[in-house]
Amino acid sequence: MTIRDLKKLSSEVYDVLVVGGGAHGATVAYHAAKAGYATALVEKGDFCGATSANSLKILHGGLRYLQHLNIQRMRHSITARREMMQLAPHLVQPLACLMPLYGKGLRGKRVMQTALFLNDCIGWDRNQGLPAEIRLPGGHILSKNKCLEAVADLERKDLHGAAVWYDALAIDTERLILEYILESIKYGARAANYSEATALEKGDDDFYHVTIRDLFSKEHYHVKTKYIVNAAGPWFEQLARNTEKKIKNQKWALALNLVSKKKIFDEYAVALEGISKYADKDAIIKRDKRLYFFVPWRGHTMIGTEYVASNASPDSLQVTREMIQNMVDEVNSIYPSAALQYKDISFYHAGLLPMRDESGEGNVQLEKNSSFFEQTAQNFSRVITIKGVKYTTAPRIAHEIVRFLGGKLSLKQSIRKVPAAVKPSVPLNADHKELLHLLENRYGPRALHILSSIQAEEDDSIWIDEAAGLLKAELEYLINEEMACRLADVIFRRTGLGTAGCPDRNLLKKIAECMGEDLGWDTTRIGQEIKNVMHRYLPLDL
Ligand SMILES: Cc1cc2nc3c(=O)[nH]c(=O)nc-3n(C[C@H](O)[C@H](O)[C@H](O)COP(=O)(O)OP(=O)(O)OC[C@H]3O[C@@H](n4cnc5c(N)ncnc54)[C@H](O)[C@@H]3O)c2cc1C
Helix, strand or coil: CCCCCCCHHCCEEEEEEECCCCCCHHHHHHHHHCCCCCCCECCCCCCCCCCHCCCEEEEECCCCHHHHHHHHHHHHHHHHHHHHHHHHHHHHHEEEEEEEECCCCCHHHHHHHHHHHHHHHCCCCCCCCCHHHHHCCCCEEEEHHHHHHHHHCCCCCCCCCEEEEEEECCCHHHHHHHHHHHHHHCCEEEEEEEEEEEEEEEECHHHEEEEEEECCCCCCCEEEEEEEEEHHHHHHHHHHHCCCCCCCCCEEEEEEEEEEECCCCCCCECCCEEEEEEEEECCCCCCCEEEEEEEEEEEEEEEEEEEEECCCCCHCCCCCCCHHHHHHHHHHHHHHHHCCCCCHHEEEEEEEEECCCCCCCEEECCCCCCEEEEEHHHHHCCCEEECCCCCCCHHHHHHHHHHHHHHHCCCCCCCCCCCCCCCCCCCCCCCCCCHHHHHHHHHHHHHHHHHHHHHHHCCCCCCEEECCEEEEEHHHHHHHHCCCHHHHHHHHHHHCCCCCCCHHHHHHHCCCCCCCCHHCHHHHHHHHHHHHHHHHCCCCCC
16 A cells, blocks of 8 residues: 555655655656665655646657757657656557658758658667557658648648657656656655655754645654755755755746647647747757647647746746737647637646746747756755756656765665565456456556456446546545545546546536545535636636
C-alpha cells in the first residue's frame, strides 16, 4: 500500500528530501531512490498538478537544436525521451511530425534532408530497449503533392514539400510523472501530496529540519534530511530565498496551449509558422517566425505554444478570455481552414517558464537549458535548486543531480532491491480480457492488480460509469494506492477523464459520490469538489 502517511514520512531521516512533485521532482526522487538514497518527496498540491500538467505532451528528440548545432542538447533529449518511453510504454506513442517546406537554400529541401539524416544518426540508439510498437522510425522528405495529400489547404505558393520526423507523444503526461513517483516508492522512497514545505532551517546536528504542513489536517510535521532538492518549478525562488540571499529576480514567461474539440489534422502533428516576428538569438540557421504545433490527441487538437512575458504569481495564474481569443485569431491567420472559434476550445494549458533577461517585448526567449545549482550561502550548502524549461529532459537533470550527490558530496549508497512485483493470478475469461486491455492502457502492469480486486467483489455492477470506462475497483485503487484525495485528482491526473474537455456533470456527481463514500464527504463537500473541477475550465464556454 502506498498510502499518504505524513506521520510515517516524518519519522525517518533522509539523505534527500525533494520538494515538488512535477516532472523534475518526480524524476529526481526516482533516480535518488533507485541509487540507494533514503528519499522523500513532498508536493503541496497533487502530483503533476502544476506546470508539468500543462505541456504540449511532445517528448522531443531535439531536432530543433540542430538549428543551434547543439548536439549535446539533442543527445540529452533523446536519451531522456527513451528513458520515459521505457518506464511507461503504455503511456507513450510515436508522433509523426510534419513541417511544410517553403524556403530555399538553408531552409530548403536539401538542407532539411541532411538535417533529418543527421537527426537519425545522432539518435541512432533512440529505440534501444523499446517495445516494437513504440519505436520511432527515421525521418524523410515528402514531395509537394504528398504533402498536400497529407495536409489539405496549405498555402501552396512556394511550397516545395515537407519534412517528416518522429517524436514521442506522452498521451497522459500526468500519469507518466505519477509512474516515476510510484516507482520511486517501490525503491523505498516516501511521498505525499498536499504536503507543503513551509520552512527549513539547519539544526546543530548539521541536518536540515524542514517543516511540512499537511494541507488537509493543517498539522505540521518535521522532516530531517541531509540534502534538499528544490524542484518547486515556478515557486523555486520562494523556497530558495530561505537559503540564498543573492538570488536574482527570475523573469517568467506564461506559456499557453489551446485544446480544440475540432480535429484540425489527423495523421500528423503539423508545424506551421506563426505570424508575429520572432528572432531565436542562438540559432545558426535562423527562422524569423515561431513554430506552432497542431498535435492530434484523443480526437482533439492541441495547439501551441504561445509565450508572453508575465509577472503573475504562480499561485494566481489566470488565463483570460482575451488571451484565448488572441490565440484563436493567431491560429486562424496561420491556417485559415481551421476556422477556429472560441466555442471550439475545450481546454487549455498554461504555466510559467523561466525566461531570459534579454528577452524583448514580444520576443520571449526561454532559458536555453534546464539547469540546477547548489546554494552558495555557506551555512545553506546542500540545497540544490532546479530551474526547468522542458518536461522531456527532466530525467537527464535528475541523473546529473544524483551524480552530483554521489560524487561531490559523497553520500554512502546502499543499493536497495525492489521487491519483485507480485502478479495476482487471475484466470481470464473473454470479458476480463477486454477489461484488462482497457486498464492496461491507463495503468500498464498495475492493471492486473485492479482486475483481481474486481473479481473479489460480489456486487454485480462493476462500473461507476461504463460509457466513461470507469470501474468501481479502479476508483478504490486510485484512492488507496495512488493517493487520489480530491475529485480533481481523479478527473485530471489519474484517469485523464477531464483533460481534453469538461466531463458531463452527472459523471462528476457519480464519481464524487463514490469518492465521498470512501472518504467521508458530506453533500457540501461533494458540491465543492465538483465546483473545484468546473473552475478549471474558466473562462471557456462550456
Ligand atoms: C503550455 C506549455 C507547453 C509546454 N510544452 C512542452 C512540451 O511539449 N515538451 C516539453 O518537454 N516541455 C514542455 N513544456 C515545459 C514543461 O512543462 C516544464 O518545463 C516542466 O513541466 C516543469 O516541471 P517542474 O517539475 O520544474 O515544475 P512543476 O511541474 O511546476 O512542478 C513543481 C511542483 O512543486 C510544487 N511546489 C512548489 N512549492 C512547493 C512547496 N513549498 N512544497 C511542496 N511542493 C511545492 C508545485 O505545487 C508543483 O507541483 C511546456 C510548458 C507549458 C506551460
